[in-house]
Structure formats: C-alpha cells, structure tokens
Amino acid sequence: MNSDAALAMTIMMAAIGLLVGLGVGIVFLLTLQRAVERCAPQNRELSPGQVWLILIPLFNFVWQFILVSRIAKTLSREFASRGTPPAPVPDDYGRSFGTAWCVLNVVSFIPFVGILTGLAGFMCWIIYWVEISRYSRALAEGGAVAAWSGAAPAPVYVPMREAAGAGAQCLVALVLVFGYGANYLQCQALPVMAPLLRADLGFSNSQYAQIVTAFLIGMMAGYVLMTVLTVLCGARWGLVAAFAGASLAACASVAFPSYGGLLATRFLLGFFTGGLLPAAVQSARDWFPPRVRPLLIGTVLAAGPALWLLAPPLLVFGSLHFGWRPVLIVTGLPTLVAAVLCLAAWPKSPAREPFGVSTAAVASSGMVALGLLFAAPIYGFAISWLPMYLQRDRAINVQTLGILGIAMPAAAIGGALLAGVLACALTDSATRAWRVRAVLLTVFGCLLPIMALTGSANNWVIAIGLGSLSVMAYMGWSVLLYSAVADALPARAVAAAAAIGALMGALGGVASSAALGRLLEAHGFATLLVVLGATAAVGVVGVLLLAWLCAPEVPEVSVRPASAA
Secondary structure (H helix, E strand, O other): OHHHHHHHHHHHHHHHHHHHHHHHHHHHHHHHHHHOOOOOOHOOOOHHHHHHHOOOOHHHHHHHHHHHHHHHHHHHHHHHHOOOOOOOOOOOOOHHHHHHHHHHHHHHHOOOOOHHHHHHHHHHHHHHHHHHHHHHHHHHOOOOOOOOOOOOOOOOOOOOOOOOOOOOOHHHHHHHHHHHHHHHHHHHHHHHOOHHHHHHOOOHHHHHHEEEHHHHHHHHHHHHHHHHHHOOOOOOHHHHHHHHHHHHHHHHHHHHHOOHHHHHHHHHHHHOOOOHHHHHHHHHHOOOOOOOOHHHHHHHHHHHHHHHHHHHHHHOOOOHHHHHHHHHHHHHHHHHHHHHHHHHHHHOOOOOOOOOOOOHHHHHHHHHHHHHHHHHHHHHHHHHHHHHHHHHOOOOHHHHHHHHHHHHHHHHHHHHHHHHHHHHHOOOOOOHHHHHHHHHHHHHHHHHHHHHHHHHHHHHHHHHHHHHHHHHHHHHHHHHHHHHHHHOOOOOOOOHHHHHHHHHHHHHHHHHHHHHHHHHHHOOOOHHHHHHHHHHHHHHHHHHHHHHHHOOOOOOOOOOOOOOO
C-alpha cells in the first residue's frame, strides 16, 4: 500500500511537472515566433514556423544553436532596415545569452556537474527570453528599443532607478513583510496540527511524510516556474499570483480532506510559496536604494521565523477549540489580503532599465548559488537533527528541549535583522555597498562552520548556543547574498538569480538530509558535525573569493531617467 502510494505520487508529480514544463516551453516558442513574424519577410533568416522544430528530440540539440543565430540575424536586419541605430556591444539581439543557454543545456547532461550547469543554463534561458520579448515589443511599437538613445549608446547598466517616494517604499515593505509572514503561517499550520489531522483522517507516518514531500517538490517547481512569471510580468504580478494561489491552496486543504487531496493542495501551496522570495528580492531592487535593500530583505526573511515562534501556540489553541478545518481556512485569508493590496494599492512600476550583464553580476549570481548550496546543510541540521543529537548524546529531556524551539527561530530573526541593520548602518557615500557586504559576508561566513564545535560541547547549554549562533550566521549570510544579486544584476534578472539561490539552498537542504542520516548511522554525530563544518567552509571560501575579487564596475549612485533631464 505504501509503495503503491509512493509510486502514484511520483507519477502524479512527474505528470504535473511535464505538463507545466511543456506549457512554459510553448509560451517561450510563441514569443520567438511572434518576434520573427514582426520582421519583414526579406529580413528573415527563417520562417516563423521553424521555431517549433526545436521540439524534435535529439535534433533540437543542433537546431537550438541555429535558431538563436538566425533569430539574432533576423532582428539585426530588421532594426537596420527601420533605421534604428545598432545595439551596444553587450546587447547583441540575444546571441550571447542564447548561445550560453544552448551550451549549458547540452553540458547539463554530464553527471554531477550537470546540476550546476543546468541551473546556470536556466538563468541564461530566462534572460534570453526576456531579451527576445523586449525586441518583439519594440518591433510592435515602431522599432525603437527602450534601452537605446538616439544620440549615443545608453550605458550598459544603471545600478539604481530614481529613488521612489517614501510612501511607495513603506507600502511595498508592508505588503512584503505581512505577506511573507502570512505565507509562513500557512506553511507551518499543517505540521503543527499534524497529530489532530492524522487522528481525524487516519494517515500513517508514511502518508504524512509523502504529503510533506509534495510541498517540497512544489516549492522547488515554484522557484522555477513562478519566477518566469515575475521576470516576464514584473514583481507585482508575481506577488499577486503567489499570494492569491497560496490562499486558495490553504483553503482547499479543507475542501479536499483526503490523502490525495492534501497531496495536491500541499504541492500547490509549495508551488506558490516558491514564487514569493524571488519576487520580494525583485521588489527590493525596484523600489529601494542599495543602502536600504539589505534591511528590507532582512526584515522580510525575519518575518518567517517570527511566525515560526508565534504560530505554534496560536494554531494549537485554535485547533483545540475550533478544530483544524476552521484554522486552516483562517490561515488562508491574510495572503488574500496581501494579494488585494498588491492589486489595489501597489505603486506604479518604475521605468525599465537598460539591460546588460557585468562581471559583478555574474559573480553575485555564483555567490548566491554557491553560498546557499553549501550553507543550507548547517541550517537543516540545526532545525531537524540537533534535537535528536541533544537527546541522544547530551541526555536532554523533552521538556528542556522546548528551549531549542525558541532559540532557533529567535536566532534566525536576530541574524536576518542584524545583517540588514549592519549593512544599512555601515554603508554611506564614502563606503560602497559591495565593500560593506564583503566585510559582513566574511564575518557571518566565518561563524557558519562553528556548528562543528557542537560535538565537543560539554553540556546542552553550550550546544544550543553554538547551534543558535550558526542559525544566526546562516540567516545573515542569506540576507547579504540576496542583497548582492539585488545590487549587481540588471533589474529583470534579479528574480531569476534569487530563485536559483533559493533553489540551490532547497536542494542542498533536501540532499543533505538523506546524506546526514546515512552518515549518522555509519559514523555517529562526531563525524557528521565535522563533515558539516567542512562543507560550510568550502562554500564560505568560494563566496568570499568572489565577493572580494569582483567589485562592481560602476558607482552605486542614483541615475535619473533620460526623460527627466
């Protein structure tokens, strides 16, 4: 029965992933076809219908290179025939990012290495899609690409838009913090009320574990597919879809109180949850100057642990007095309010920026992916395996273990806010944001491997203290890494880079959970903790090299749009 249920869930998830992936691919090919259709027939290097040849298996590995080259030549000829000045060197009609996507797509089939190249290829694919969409829109509007100016080439990258008003910034910050915290309440509601729910519905431990797995799979899918929506339509619509979808998924858990129903609704809740963090980082990029961004991102990330600290007693009280069904419905309402706020009161989107990629942008993308991949096991151990360690090796009783349930979220809140406050306080006109971030990454990074010392702690108090310090370091580390991509990347690529970082963190956490279990059975906690510390140290060294060696090529100053001159 359990094996059949696991097989059914695997087939269902694979089918959903295949259908969603096919749908996104069709929308992408429609964008390419529309761009070619808007070019005069004499300027085309291929017919619009030929873009669909990429769906042919095996042949597509060759055709994708030809397709990218021919579309670039077609667009170049069309804009030249319309009398539009040639694009600056970094803006070559999508050829660079399109070719990078094709190469990484092929290399992604190499075992192990393919995970990293596949994620990098996904980012290049998103950027290529956005570029072609921009050219297509420019052709429909008369042939002038917004990033070009009539007299001289526009700068490759303007690091910051004209500062938004204080009212708009406060509204954006309020929606992000409120909505992110409310979504965390939805995610934690089912685990907190699991004993009541399992007793009512008769779930086995295996079935409940599969429901939790469905949420994780959905969240990873959301990092990818919901971010496509954010990149193409903007942070506002990404947030609206994420908030509204999470609200419906939470409420639907009550409408379908069965094993299959909860599998589907938790998958959907994870899917829409995956779209929130990339859209939040994108909003920080859109509306806040470099000095304030870390503080906003830290506050948003701290909202989750704050609900982790406050939610359990509230949820338990509500479920004991009113039942778990009304409580689940109530948890679905706050994100619906956040979605309505985004629709009704979200400020008008700032003007688009020129699109280009610098060395600092590439380095920042590598930092967030590498840093979260290797640091996530530290966080995963602290919130899942550390209680078992304290019970088995430090003889702590269950009542005392409740201290850990308060210490971990408190440390997470403190780490996120501390990183944001320090980055904001230390950045001024004389000290640029990237240099402050490099210093703080060094400080927080050096604290991450301290988890390895937990094994030599004399008592449980010191062990909990070291674990809390590691969690604090991880949250501060995350805030600084997300701030790096918000500062260094072009506006329309920030959400994609943040999504890749979040996805790498999730993959690192999930993969390490199984690996840590096997390592624990074979060698015990002492070896496990040493491996954790060494893994974190590898990530720290890689990130710090990138942080110190790759400085932004342009000063971080506010630049007014050309129309305001």
